Amino acid sequence: MESRLNPPPFRADLHTHTTFSDGTLTPAELIDLALQYGLQGLSITDHDTAAAYETARPFAKQKGIALLTGAEFSADYAGESVHILAYAFAHDSEIIETFSKKHLERRSRRNLAILKLLQSNGLKIDPEDFEVDFFSQTRPIGRPHIAQVMVKKGYVDSIQKAFHLYLGEGKPCFVYGGAFSVEETLAVIHKAKGLAVIAHPHLIKKRKIFQNLLKMPFDGIEGYYAAFPKNKQERFVRVGKEKKWLITGGSDFHGSIKPSNPLGSSWVDKETFDYLINHQLLNT
C-alpha cells in the first residue's frame, strides 16, 4: 500500500509512437497502457505529425493523465538523418500542421520509390497490401510499415531482416529520406513556439555532426532513453547540463513492432515535465 510519505514517483514518458505513425497502439490504447504503468504524464511523438492529439487530447483529459504536445521530426544534416523532438507547441498549431503536410508529401514520393526498387528486386508490393492507408493524408507511412508488409507477404521473416537485407541505409532498396534540414526544422519548431530536442543522440554516429548540432539553437537533448547503457546516459546528461539545455527522457515506445523499448523504460521527473507543460500553457 502506498503511504502519503512514500508517494509513487512522478514519471512522464516523453517519447512514444502510435498508429498515427509507426506505433501499433492507438492513442487511446497508449494512454490506457500509460495509466496501467502508473505514468502521470505522457507525450506522443509520432514521426512528422501531431495528428494523434485530436483524439488523444480529449481522451487524456477524461482519463486524468497530463499530455504534453509533441512530434518527432526527421531532419537532414549533410545527408545524415537526425531526429528532432518538438514539444510544447500549441495544440492545433497551423505551423506544425503545414510542416507535417510537407513531410507527408516527401514520404509519399519516397515510399513509391522504395516499392519500385523492391519490385525490381523481385519483391512485389502494392499499396493495397498495407493494412494502413498507403496514401493517407494524415498518417505518415514509413519504412517500418513497408517492412511489416514484407513479413506478411513472406518475403522476409522479420522486420529486422527487412531492414538488414533491403531497406536499411546502404542496402539495395534504400531510398534517401529527403527530409528538411536541421536548421529549417528548428526554425519551424521555434516559429510554432515549441522547444526542440535532439532525439536519441547515441544514434548520431558521426562525431563531427554531433559537435555541430551542439552549436545549433536546440533547447534540449534526450538524455534518458530506453536501455541506454549508464555511461551513455551520463555522457548525454553531462553534455545537456553543460549547454544549460533541458534534459528529456522517453522510451521511444512503438508497441509490438519494437519490443526492445517498453513504455515507461525512460521518463522525466515532475520538475522537467512541469517546465514543459508551463511552456505549452503559454502557447494556448
Ligand code: AMP
Ligand atoms: P523512416 O522514417 O521511414 O525512415 O523509418 C525510420 C524508422 O524505422 C525508425 O524510426 C525506426 O523505428 C525504424 N528502423 C530503422 N532502422 C531499423 C532497423 N534496422 N530495424 C528495425 N527498425 C528500424
Ligand code: ZN
Ligand atoms: Zn518509429
Ligand code: FE
Ligand atoms: Fe527516432
Ligand code: FE
Ligand atoms: Fe521515435
